[in-house]
Amino acid sequence: MDIEHFNxxxxxxxxxxxxxxxxxxxxxxxEKFMDMQRLYHPxxxxxxxxxxxxxxVQVTAHVNSAHQTLVxxxxxxxxxxxxxxxxxxxxxDAKMDPMFLMQQMELRExxxxxxxxxxxxxxxxxxxxxxxxLIDSTAVAANESINEKKYVxxxxxxxxxxxxxxxxxxxxxxxxxxxxx
Amino acid sequence: MALLQISEPGQSTAPHQHxxxxxxxxxxxxxxxxxxxxxxxxxLPDDQGEVIFPSxxxxxxxxxxxxxxxxxxxxxxxxxNTISSVKxxxxxxxxxxxxxxxxxMFKLEKTDSSxxxxxxxxxxxxxxxxxxxxxxxxxxxxxxxxxxxxxxxxVTVPAYxxxxxxxxxxxxxxxAGLNVYRLVNEPTAAAIAYGLDRADAxxxxxxxxxxxxxxxxxxxxxxxxxxxxxxxxxxxxxxxDDIDNAIxxxxxxxxxxxxxxxxxxxxxxxxxxxxxxxxxxxxxQAQFSIQHGELSINSTVSLETFNSLVAELIQNTLKSCRNxxxxxxxxxxxxxxxxxxxxxxxxxxxxxxxxxxxxxxxLTDINPDEVVAIGAALQADVLAGNKPDSDMLLLDVxxxxxxxxxxxxxxxxxxxxxxxIPAARAQxxxxxxxxxxxxxxxxxxxxxxxxxxxxxxxxFELRGFNPVVAGQARIQVTFQVDADGLLTVSAVERDSGxxxxxxxxxxxxxxxxxxxSMIRDSMTNAQQDVAARMLQEQxxxxxxxxxxxxxxxxxxxxxxLDENEKQKIVDAREAVVQSSTATDADSIxxxxxxxxxxxxxxxxxxxxxxxxxxxxxxxxxxxxxxDSPT
Numbered sequence: 001m002d003i004e005h006f007n008x009x010x011x012x013x014x015x016x017x018x019x020x021x022x023x024x025x026x027x028x029x030x031e032k033f034m035d036m037q038r039l040y041h042p043x044x045x046x047x048x049x050x051x052x053x054x055x056x057v058q059v060t061a062h063v064n065s066a067h068q069t070l071v072x073x074x075x076x077x078x079x080x081x082x083x084x085x086x087x088x089x090x091x092x093d094a095k096m097d098p099m100f101l102m103q104q105m106e107l108r109e110x111x112x113x114x115x116x117x118x119x120x121x122x123x124x125x126x127x128x129x130x131x132x133x134l135i136d137s138t139a140v141a142a143n144e145s146i147n148e149k150k151y152v153x154x155x156x157x158x159x160x161x162x163x164x165x166x167x168x169x170x171x172x173x174x175x176x177x178x179x180x181x
Numbered sequence: 182m183a184l185l186q187i188s189e190p191g192q193s194t195a196p197h198q199h200x201x202x203x204x205x206x207x208x209x210x211x212x213x214x215x216x217x218x219x220x221x222x223x224x225l226p227d228d229q230g231e232v233i234f235p236s237x238x239x240x241x242x243x244x245x246x247x248x249x250x251x252x253x254x255x256x257x258x259x260x261x262n263t264i265s266s267v268k269x270x271x272x273x274x275x276x277x278x279x280x281x282x283x284x285x286m287f288k289l290e291k292t293d294s295s296x297x298x299x300x301x302x303x304x305x306x307x308x309x310x311x312x313x314x315x316x317x318x319x320x321x322x323x324x325x326x327x328x329x330x331x332x333x334x335x336v337t338v339p340a341y342x343x344x345x346x347x348x349x350x351x352x353x354x355x356x357a358g359l360n361v362y363r364l365v366n367e368p369t370a371a372a373i374a375y376g377l378d379r380a381d382a383x384x385x386x387x388x389x390x391x392x393x394x395x396x397x398x399x400x401x402x403x404x405x406x407x408x409x410x411x412x413x414x415x416x417x418x419x420x421x422d423d424i425d426n427a428i429x430x431x432x433x434x435x436x437x438x439x440x441x442x443x444x445x446x447x448x449x450x451x452x453x454x455x456x457x458x459x460x461x462x463x464x465x466q467a468q469f470s471i472q473h474g475e476l477s478i479n480s481t482v483s484l485e486t487f488n489s490l491v492a493e494l495i496q497n498t499l500k501s502c503r504n505x506x507x508x509x510x511x512x513x514x515x516x517x518x519x520x521x522x523x524x525x526x527x528x529x530x531x532x533x534x535x536x537x538x539x540x541x542x543x544l545t546d547i548n549p550d551e552v553v554a555i556g557a558a559l560q561a562d563v564l565a566g567n568k569p570d571s572d573m574l575l576l577d578v579x580x581x582x583x584x585x586x587x588x589x590x591x592x593x594x595x596x597x598x599x600x601x602i603p604a605a606r607a608q609x610x611x612x613x614x615x616x617x618x619x620x621x622x623x624x625x626x627x628x629x630x631x632x633x634x635x636x637x638x639x640x641f642e643l644r645g646f647n648p649v650v651a652g653q654a655r656i657q658v659t660f661q662v663d664a665d666g667l668l669t670v671s672a673v674e675r676d677s678g679x680x681x682x683x684x685x686x687x688x689x690x691x692x693x694x695x696x697x698s699m700i701r702d703s704m705t706n707a708q709q710d711v712a713a714r715m716l717q718e719q720x721x722x723x724x725x726x727x728x729x730x731x732x733x734x735x736x737x738x739x740x741x742l743d744e745n746e747k748q749k750i751v752d753a754r755e756a757v758v759q760s761s762t763a764t765d766a767d768s769i770x771x772x773x774x775x776x777x778x779x780x781x782x783x784x785x786x787x788x789x790x791x792x793x794x795x796x797x798x799x800x801x802x803x804x805x806x807x808d809s810p811t
Binding site: 030034037038041042043046047052057058060061062064065067068 | 200332363405406566574575600602604606642661664666
């Protein structure tokens, strides 16, 4: 596909010549990504006309965001659901299991207690380990549901996954605070 | 459909046509320009054979009075008209700096502009203009040496430069009449000079850059052609000048000399300190001897003494190294290569200490003053298309997250840090109050949640959309970051369909200067180019459609169409012809769509007929025979 005929409409999976699935061949994704960079990157058009350079920026930006979406497991799962016509926006109403919410609150409390712990790094690591394990199991379950086209289940699992990723981010920012102190 | 033929990237230039490209290291203290000649990278000297160009400009009544070495040598005669270290000011707003910033000597012009302007005999100068004068001198040097006009350049910037500082650097280059292929991070350029981008395996690189007045340590990760800056740390007031001062302080203390405000004596002492420092890179001891009026100093400086004088400075740089490693979440032994940059890394004690710290040999083969410019030249040569077979591609990431201020002074990130560029991301926002018809958008850069902790990049206003209930308006804000990491932001209110106007006011605010209008023009032109191109494509499309239709109609219109159908097509054809004179591509497109629609029946009847024609004389049997070999 030359840069003039670049198709912005096709799905990200089609763009990278991958089957629509949560379990993708990340090596192929990477390889196709690099191929397209070599073809479309603005540096390849550094000496070309302004119009073509602008086109190169737009095409490469599209390729980059497609890659970003597929390379990150959560974003990829969200995208699969989006292709199936199901929104995973935070605003869309999804009932959360009270047990899950309890667990969330406990994890959050553990994180809040980290800075005051005798060995904050150690206690951060143990909370983080718990979060990471939950992310892994939730991700596996969400991906299975998507592959089996059980989209309602998948949506609820993805909502949990989103919550857990946020907790992971919080753990990282606590680590940054510890580093700065 | 595109009708223009585009050759493969890199193949577009004729094989014998060599484009003149150069790499420019625009430094705080010194600048250099390098180029590739017959496959070899070299820095370009002036007519005295000097490759180092001091980043100093002296202004007089008629403009630039002296530049480079001459300006530096005359600095003490005319301090307020001699601007040095201007890189420390580039991209900063008037609030960011004061006249005592970083020990620099200059007077700021009092204006209502947010851009700091330095008062000189040649008028008020912005940091962009001073940088442009330096770049212009380097451009002249390169063009004289290469014997032709430069097609494009790569200019290096510190990895920690934010969007405004990068934009300002690019503006300076444009003002100097240079076409900037790309801004490249200084540590990345140094790694390229050592060919580390060609390594097969992924690697982690530390670039230790001890210049005349600044120290930077950057940790880079190179993974399959993607350079990522993991962390940067450093000290903007630490460098070789401190070593010179330490030597002078020691000598002065030894001899009980009173320097006081004697600028001439100070200059003589510092010059001799530099000679001693250089001598001690290869010798065990050096003579410090000056004769200044009545005063005569003759003193032996041993390497041991010298090393004790620089020990504290080295320790301070290592502190930054530890900080950079911590930020990158790496251990010392995870660093695969250590690249040494900056003249001060010639000091043996510096090399030894860094080597000991990272527990490995450090890379010093390439002249540390020249390594950044050489890397920039190598990249410029590739970008100019002089190496069509080159696989080298630098993928960069944005160093800091980009976002927008939302209600309550919070930051909503739109493009997170470490996103590969170029990048484009759109996000919808809504109104806060009922009946709101305008929205102020504040673009910020940084990792923090609160706007006041981030750097302000610019403010926009989106005006004139329909008043609706709070939360009903849908404003789509689009961020686009180009390959240099430069940001363009646009906003549109979607429901009203009104294309409300957005005004961009960069924080470093050259809104009232010629520079900005020049740059804005170039942006507008690029957009117009795209529009013009699309229009042209649609016109050609329309022409072809009408031609094809006329040919078909002349042949068999009466056979397939009744009068009513024919009239409809003729009307639609006329509309397409009319629309071709329009100046927007969309109206041609929609006229074409109407024509396609009304011709559908004609096209399908002709198609059926031609299939019938093709099948004439063939029986079902013969098809069956073809299909099955029995």
